[in-house]
Amino acid sequence: RQFLDQDGWQQEEYPETDIYHLPLERAKDRQDNDIKVSIDGPDGKVHAVVWRLMVGCIPLYLLDTNIAENSPEAREITARLYAGEQKIRVYQEILLGVGGMRALDAMGIHPAVCHLNEGHSAFSSIERLYQIMTAHHVNLKTALEIIPRTTVFTTHTPVAAGNEEFHPDLMRPFLKPLAERLNIPVEEVLSWGQAPDAGSDAPMSMFVLGSRMSQYCNGVSKLHGKVSRQLWAHIWRDLPENEVPITHITNGIHxxxxxxxxxxxxxxxxxxxxxxxxxxxxxxxxxxxxxxxxxxxxxxx
Incomplete structure (x- = not known):
C-alpha cells in the first residue's frame, strides 16, 4: 500500500493479511476437494492452493504457495508482488499463467477466449497450447493457429524499460518442462518471446510472447496505441508503422x-x-x- 509522508515522499507499507478474517474460501473441484495445482521450476515442483473471493457477483481466484508442501523459498513466491529478484518474478509469472490455467481446468472452467492484461500472464498461452492439443487431439501447428484467434492482449506500458524481459539462461530451466510436454525443443518455446532474428541469446520478452500469441492487441488510449505502434514496430518489420497490429481502447475509470x-x-x-x-x-x-x-x-x- 502506498502513501505520502509529511514531506511529500511516496512510501510503501506491507500490511499483514490474515486470511481467516477475509471473505475467502478454498476453491473446490466437482468432488468437493480443495483445488491444488503444481508447476515445475529449476528447484523442483511448486504447489499452490486456490482461494475464491466473491467481488460482487464475480468470483476472483487467487493462487497461494504458502502451504506446507513447499520449501520455505517457494512459500514466499506469492507473498509479495514485484519482488526484486528476477527468478522469483519468473516463478510468479509461470504460476499465474501455467498454474492459473491448470487451476481453471481443475475447476471445470474452460474459457473460450482469454484476455491477457499485460505480459504477466503470457505463459497461459503456452499451457493452453497443451490443453488444446490434448482435449481436441490436434497437433502443435493447429494449436498455434487456434490460440491467437482466442486470445486478446492489452498492453499498458508506454516505455520499453517497463516491459518485462528475462535472460535466456534464466528462462531455459523454466521452459524445459513446458517444451517437453509439447514435444519440441526448449529453444523453440524461447523464440516465441524473442524479437524476429534476434538470436538465441536475446532476452525473452513478455510483450513479444503475449502479442505473438494474440490476434488482437490494444493499448489503453488513442495516444497510447500510437506510442505502442512506434515502440514495437521492430517486431513487425515488414509493416509500415501505422499498420502495426496494435489498436486501442479508451480506458474508463469509475x-x-x-x-x-x-x-x-x-x-x-x-x-x-x-x-x-x-x-x-x-x-x-x-x-x-x-x-x-x-x-x-x-x-x-
Whole structure:
C-alpha cells in the first residue's frame, strides 16, 4: 500500500493479511476437494492452493504457495508482488499463467477466449497450447493457429524499460518442462518471446510472447496505441508503422471507486455533490483552484 509522508515522499507499507478474517474460501473441484495445482521450476515442483473471493457477483481466484508442501523459498513466491529478484518474478509469472490455467481446468472452467492484461500472464498461452492439443487431439501447428484467434492482449506500458524481459539462461530451466510436454525443443518455446532474428541469446520478452500469441492487441488510449505502434514496430518489420497490429481502447475509470474518501469530501464541498457525474466539465477545474492548499495537502497525507 502506498502513501505520502509529511514531506511529500511516496512510501510503501506491507500490511499483514490474515486470511481467516477475509471473505475467502478454498476453491473446490466437482468432488468437493480443495483445488491444488503444481508447476515445475529449476528447484523442483511448486504447489499452490486456490482461494475464491466473491467481488460482487464475480468470483476472483487467487493462487497461494504458502502451504506446507513447499520449501520455505517457494512459500514466499506469492507473498509479495514485484519482488526484486528476477527468478522469483519468473516463478510468479509461470504460476499465474501455467498454474492459473491448470487451476481453471481443475475447476471445470474452460474459457473460450482469454484476455491477457499485460505480459504477466503470457505463459497461459503456452499451457493452453497443451490443453488444446490434448482435449481436441490436434497437433502443435493447429494449436498455434487456434490460440491467437482466442486470445486478446492489452498492453499498458508506454516505455520499453517497463516491459518485462528475462535472460535466456534464466528462462531455459523454466521452459524445459513446458517444451517437453509439447514435444519440441526448449529453444523453440524461447523464440516465441524473442524479437524476429534476434538470436538465441536475446532476452525473452513478455510483450513479444503475449502479442505473438494474440490476434488482437490494444493499448489503453488513442495516444497510447500510437506510442505502442512506434515502440514495437521492430517486431513487425515488414509493416509500415501505422499498420502495426496494435489498436486501442479508451480506458474508463469509475471515479468513486478510485478516489480517496478524504478527497471526495473535499470535492463535494468545493465543486458540488454532482461533480463526479460530469467530471470533465470546465467549471470543475476552476472550482478546484478555490481549494486551499492546506486542505488539499491534508487530504493527500
Amino acid at each position: 471515479i468513486p471507486s478510485w478516489l480517496s474518501h478524504e478527497m471526495a469530501l473535499l470535492f463535494d464541498r468545493y465543486i458540488g455533490p454532482e461533480w463526479c457525474l460530469h467530471p470533465s466539465q470546465p467549471d470543475n477545474e476552476e472550482r478546484i483552484d478555490h481549494i486551499y492548499d492546506e486542505e488539499l495537502w491534508r487530504a493527500h497525507v
